[in-house]
Amino acid sequence: MEALIASSVDGLMLGFVYGLAAMGLTLIFGVMKVINLAHGPIIALGMFVILTLTKSFGLNPYVALLVAVAAGLASGIVIYWVAVRRVIDAPELTTLLATFSVNLMIIGVGTTVFTTSPRAVDVDLGALRMGAVTILGTKALAVLIAASVAVALYAFLFRTRSGKSIRAVANNRTAAELMGIDSSRFLALSFGIGTMLAMTAGGLLATLFSFTILSGGTYETKSFVIVVLGGLGNPTGALLGGVILGLLEGVSTMFIPVSWVPVLEYAIFVLILLVRPNGLLGARR
Amino acid sequence: MTLLEVKGVTLRFGGLVALDDVSFAVEPGELVGLIGPNGAGKTTLFNAINGVYPITSGTIAFQGMRIDGSPSHAVARLGVARTHQVVRPLADLTVRENVTVGACFGREGLGLDAARAASVEALDIVGLASKRDELAAKLNVSQKKRLELARALAAHPHLLLADEVLAGLNANEVAEMLGVFRTVREQQVGIVMIEHLMHAVMNVSDRVVVLDHGAKIAEGSPQQISSDPKVIEAYLGDPKVAERFMAEAR
């Protein structure tokens, strides 16, 4: 029983970070109906930003995280301008392939530069013991940061002019343009925010686990599962879905061998796509 | 036997009643005009007959057999062909290939070679023979409409549902198309024609059915319809049409 609580808490916390990454994916889809298949490599890049800055420049990992945030935003805007802008109104599959090509390019360069050897960022913030539950400091901080970013995102989307413009563009691009909103700019910004969330999540994950340039793939798939669970385009759904998935992961390891957990996740993924493609909370539109 | 029998068909989209207890019949070799103001439910009725939308209540029978609830490809195979109000060509295929699809999978289910021959025939009838090898996407709107018709005719259907085939055509083209409809009718094909071009409908229809807000408000010969006060009232929102009706009545 105690072990169950411990796993649950652990999974729940991890779920927040998963949710953060998934929010990035779902935001991009919600605003421009594009599934960003470069999501995984961007998460991995976030990990490597932290690694490079801490190992080569001796920066504090959490300071490095700020750089990751900025880099995430910048890279998203660049990817949008290079790969997505031209085909944004093309059929879904075209944008799918376009973002996927970016995925390949990042992996190609990344593997060449970083190789596939496992890396780790050593962060030790102690642990908190509450009965049977041990909460790692790094995990607690990761949750805190993830939650703060999520709150900041909501504040941005609902309280700022830019945020409202983004929501307008997401709702009805033509109408937004008729109101004088430069949709191109805000589409780029939205993409940037989406990748920013992914890269930040990657950075946080770097403080928790070891990783390689290919680790993004696992988290990308988790993001897909979460996004489909929570409803494509629904950021709250993504956060919730992340928590649910994290919980599920944490709990299921008590009952099934670890190697079966991916099977469970993929099975859920395919099942939801078939049975309730709009997710548990319903997709936007 | 009655070709098409629509009885008490009601179609609800959630709270919206798109079709309200509509009933009418079509005999082989009959051309029925289906008119009504925009949003009356004419295309929806086609979609119901076609199997694209499921109906909420009522029955639709084709050659004595119930077809409501059947998927659209099954209905097509039985011999019901339709054109679309907003043209939907198979863009990346050639004109000939478009029409061949109709011949291959429609009522006659022809093999590829026979279907190609049937498509040539159908394209000749609608006057698109010269555009045979063009990509469908490259046609202009009136040509696309004729492509829709050719595609429908190539299947040698028993019932043709024509949705605003004449829209956008000039006077000569309209006369040509009406000629096509008359020829098709002579082959004992039943035709239901949605049109806004009043003089064309009145000219060529054996009977006219009028829909408004999803319900049938009148049915009769073109003469009867054009002097029916209910019909005129329904169209009063469009004074030009009301005027034309008055003119026809005189």
Next chain:
Amino acid sequence: MTALRSRFLWPLLGLIALVAALPLVTNAASQREDFFLIFMLVILASSLNIIMGYSGYVSFGHIVFFGMGGYVAFWLMFTFQTHLLVAALAAGLVASAIAFLIGAPILRLRGAYFALATIGINEAMKSLVTNFEPFGGAVGMFFNFSVYDAYGGARSAAQLAYVAMAVVALATIFTSFVIKKSKFGLALMAIREDQDVAMVLGVDPARAKVQAYVISAFFPALAGAIFFFKSGIIEPGPAFELLRSIEALVMVMLGGIGTVAGPIVGAAVYEWLRSTLITTPALSSFHLFIAGLLLLVVVLFVTAGLVGFLRHRFLAVRRYVE
């Protein structure tokens, strides 16, 4: 049927057969290895084209059939000493059966949802196989060298594998052509252009799509059976390598989606690029970057791919090349 009287198909098949015969005649082992790989890629790309190019259903996880085929055949050869050809055919049938079972539900999905589902299925299969002890679990299975004795030794076995792969490649191209020129192919292309209109015209989309999917699953399974037979070892990672799926996709797009010649050209060009790059050890993974770049260029500027572009531009090409 008139399609078989084509003046494109037979010269194409003849040409490929000639090319295939080359390394056998000259006894050039390394050339034979290169061609072996290219034929395998042609099979993957060409079969993917059947579901992706003709039907418009982009599958990211097509490699799942390669992996399943490989595993089923390997297991048969490993456990029962089944002959390669029998095992391969059995594997093909199993893969088609799997495609039939999963095809019906997932082909109801549209566009991106379908693409994602195929990834899910590939990953699910990989995870499943990793946990499946009869297939060797995470470690996989490997042959005792003595297995090749039944084929006259390792060299003969490699030769057999090569010929088998070439024959399967020819069969795949033949099938691809026949489908494209058939009533069935027309139905698929109608579905690709506008599924609702296709339905209104009398096409049963569910049936046609599943049929296409089943056919497209058969050939990669054969390729997998032959490939892993020759490797002598099969593991979950390489069997279900998603990246290989994606490379097949790039080949189809690059060469020309929806054409018969496109996947062949795409496979050849891509493999040539990759092998040129891979000779520089520093750039060994760099081919992924090139793949990505090519895909992006094709997607942004030349959606029809090389063959498609030529067909659009030159009437003569369009008349003759499929």
